[in-house]
Amino acid sequence: xxxxxxxxxxxxxxxxxxxxxxxxxxxxxxxxxxxxxxxxxxxxxxxxxxxxxxxxxxxxxxxxxxxxxxxxxxxxxxxxxxxxxxxxxxxxxxxxxxxxxxxxxxxxxxxxxxxxxxxxxxxxxxxxxxxxxxxxxxxxxxxxxxxxxxxxxxxxxxxxxxxxxxxxxxxxxxxxxxxxxxxxxxxxxxxxxxxxxxxxxxxxxxxxxxxxxxxxxxxxxxxxxxxxxxxxxxxxxxxxxxxxx
Amino acid sequence: xxxxxxxxxxxxxxxxxxxxxxxxxxxxxxxxxxxxxxxxxxxxxxxxxxxxxxxxxxxxxxxxxxxxxxxxxxxxxxxxxxxxxxxxxxxxxxxxxxxxxxxxxxxxxxxxxxxxxxxxxxxxxxxxxxxxxxxxxxxxxxxxxxxxxxxxxxxxxxxxxxxxxxxxxxxxxxxxxxxxxxxxxxxxxxxxxxxxxxxxxxxxxxxxxxxxxxxxxxxxxxxxxxxxxxxxxxxxxxxxxxxxxxxxxxxxxxxxxxxxxxxxxxxxxxxxxxxxxxxxxxxxxxxxxxxxxxxxxxxxxxxxxxxxxxxxxxxxxxxxxxxxxxxxxxxxxxxxxxxxxxxxxxxxxxxxxxxxxxxxxxx
Numbered sequence: 001x002x003x004x005x006x007x008x009x010x011x012x013x014x015x016x017x018x019x020x021x022x023x024x025x026x027x028x029x030x031x032x033x034x035x036x037x038x039x040x041x042x043x044x045x046x047x048x049x050x051x052x053x054x055x056x057x058x059x060x061x062x063x064x065x066x067x068x069x070x071x072x073x074x075x076x077x078x079x080x081x082x083x084x085x086x087x088x089x090x091x092x093x094x095x096x097x098x099x100x101x102x103x104x105x106x107x108x109x110x111x112x113x114x115x116x117x118x119x120x121x122x123x124x125x126x127x128x129x130x131x132x133x134x135x136x137x138x139x140x141x142x143x144x145x146x147x148x149x150x151x152x153x154x155x156x157x158x159x160x161x162x163x164x165x166x167x168x169x170x171x172x173x174x175x176x177x178x179x180x181x182x183x184x185x186x187x188x189x190x191x192x193x194x195x196x197x198x199x200x201x202x203x204x205x206x207x208x209x210x211x212x213x214x215x216x217x218x219x220x221x222x223x224x225x226x227x228x229x230x231x232x233x234x235x236x237x238x239x240x241x242x243x244x245x
Numbered sequence: 246x247x248x249x250x251x252x253x254x255x256x257x258x259x260x261x262x263x264x265x266x267x268x269x270x271x272x273x274x275x276x277x278x279x280x281x282x283x284x285x286x287x288x289x290x291x292x293x294x295x296x297x298x299x300x301x302x303x304x305x306x307x308x309x310x311x312x313x314x315x316x317x318x319x320x321x322x323x324x325x326x327x328x329x330x331x332x333x334x335x336x337x338x339x340x341x342x343x344x345x346x347x348x349x350x351x352x353x354x355x356x357x358x359x360x361x362x363x364x365x366x367x368x369x370x371x372x373x374x375x376x377x378x379x380x381x382x383x384x385x386x387x388x389x390x391x392x393x394x395x396x397x398x399x400x401x402x403x404x405x406x407x408x409x410x411x412x413x414x415x416x417x418x419x420x421x422x423x424x425x426x427x428x429x430x431x432x433x434x435x436x437x438x439x440x441x442x443x444x445x446x447x448x449x450x451x452x453x454x455x456x457x458x459x460x461x462x463x464x465x466x467x468x469x470x471x472x473x474x475x476x477x478x479x480x481x482x483x484x485x486x487x488x489x490x491x492x493x494x495x496x497x498x499x500x501x502x503x504x505x506x507x508x509x510x511x512x513x514x515x516x517x518x519x520x521x522x523x524x525x526x527x528x529x530x531x532x533x534x535x536x537x538x539x540x541x542x543x544x545x546x547x548x549x550x551x552x553x554x555x556x557x558x559x560x561x562x563x564x565x566x567x568x569x570x571x572x573x574x575x576x577x578x579x580x581x582x583x584x585x586x587x588x589x590x591x592x593x594x595x596x597x598x599x600x601x602x603x604x605x606x607x608x
């Protein structure tokens with residue numbers, strides 16, 4: 001079942017009087033891919049923090065289907081089927097590529113279940129399949145610490161795939177990548193989107209154009225404009241924020 | 246198993262290490278037997294060496310407990326000496342009850358210090374300690390309970406790193422002050438000593454001494470295999486992941502609090518077991534065992550041996566204590582400087598400890 005709507009209404013986050021998010025409302029339909037852009041400090045990452053339970057909103061509603069995300073912790077939200085990729089790739093350096101994927105694989109998460117866990121044939125072939133998809137089969141036994149920056153990004157995307165989330169939140173997936181890696185990543189994201197909802201936060205307008213999806217522009221913690229990339233790029237308010245002043 | 250498809254075959258060094266470990270365990274097992282040889286035999290092992298090795302075996306169990314929490318889950322506890330001491334006190338209470346009317350005051354039930362302090366009846370928390378299984382259970386349960394309470398409060402509030410270390414250090418210090426008080430009903434300053442028997446055996450016989458030695462050695466081997474089973478399971482990988490990137494683990498849907506609590510409680514119980522084995526061997530337990538320096542010293546054993554390696558923790562306990570025994574007899578004033586110097590040297594030169602020299606590819 002992949003049918004939950006992400007619903008943010010009137011969300012405000014205050015940090016010491018500073019409004020990181022200001023009455024933000026966004027709806028992402030099931031299966032939709034949405035790009036969120038905006039200058040530095042627009043509240044993109046804070047929005048992700050609110051959805052994944054890292055930050056509690058001062059005010060407003062955050063729902064995923066019937067679930068009130070403001071009342072759940074990170075682990076519970078993750079188990080609900082919301083996966084997150086961080087801006088800075090965070091994989092587990094001391095573990096191998098295979099072990100990183102194994103940890104992300106959907107399976108009981110309690111300490112005792114982990115203690116008794118035995119890698120079955122189905123799990124192994126699922127891990128190998130994802131390993132192949134992200135192009136790291138040859139590195140299966142290498143520790144994540146020795147991967148290149150791009151490979152770490154892909155490994156993290158692979159871990160999200162293992163979680164099989166309904167909603168994927170991807171924070172600046174191509175920051176610091178070469179052009180070739182960027183292309184590969186865009187293709188990877190389009191392929192894994194499938195029937196999932198995906199929210200991609202990005203700086204890079206060319207990358208957003210390559211994704212070819214509906215775009216939301218954030219500015220100073222609130223929504224400035226929404227629509228197709230050509231529409232928002234011609235919106236005078238967006239032009240002012242990006243170029244003006 | 247942690248071994249994945251591409252896991253390299255064990256290197257020659259690793260096989261060598263495994264063989265050396267087995268050889269050391271066999272040598273340890275032979276010590277009480279060699280002690281029975283005539284004193285003029287070349288293979289005779291002195292009483293002193295057997296008894297001090299028995300102590301070190303208990304320390305090695307404590308080191309494994311610390312390595313499980315620190316080396317794998319990143320929980321640097323500076324209060325594990327408290328769990329060790331509580332385990333020791335639980336067995337000490339049993340040993341006190343067994344003295345019975347043989348005490349100086351000849352009271353049939355009350356230990357000497359209670360008679361001296363004017364107690365007329367046994368405090369409720371001493372009830373049941375005449376039973377060995379109950380005392381052994383409490384030696385694991387009380388440290389586990391304390392670890393559970395402290396861990397729950399700390400992990401739920403996401404207290405990590407140095408703040409967690411400070412809390413555990415304060416915990417052992419507070420317990421030391423509490424146990425020094427006479428009206429705690431636990432022997433105050435003097436603690437417990439002058440034990441007579443355990444499990445029907447007088448403690449001053451060679452048989453009792455070697456039995457205690459073997460109990461400690463078997464426990465060390467058993468605890469090692471338990472820790473190895475945990476660290477090689479998927480839970481072990483979750484713990485390593487928590488150590489290296491805690492918040493990422495949460496976003497994967499694991500409860501970091503539960504995983505940490507599991508390992509910290511288990512670690513506290515293992516430390517309690519070590520204390521329970523230690524007290525009958527040395528014949529005394531007093532509040533000095535709660536001293537913060539004891540806990541810090543135990544952490545240094547693990548750092549010297551190599552954290553996150555299990556074998557290294559045990560090795561560190563043996564080697565640092567061997568140096569301590571030697572140095573405190575030839576130049577007692579130098580010991581604390583040597584300990585500090587050792588810690589600095591290992592941190593700077595051997596960040597992965599003695600075992601890091603052998604196991605290059607480890608995590």
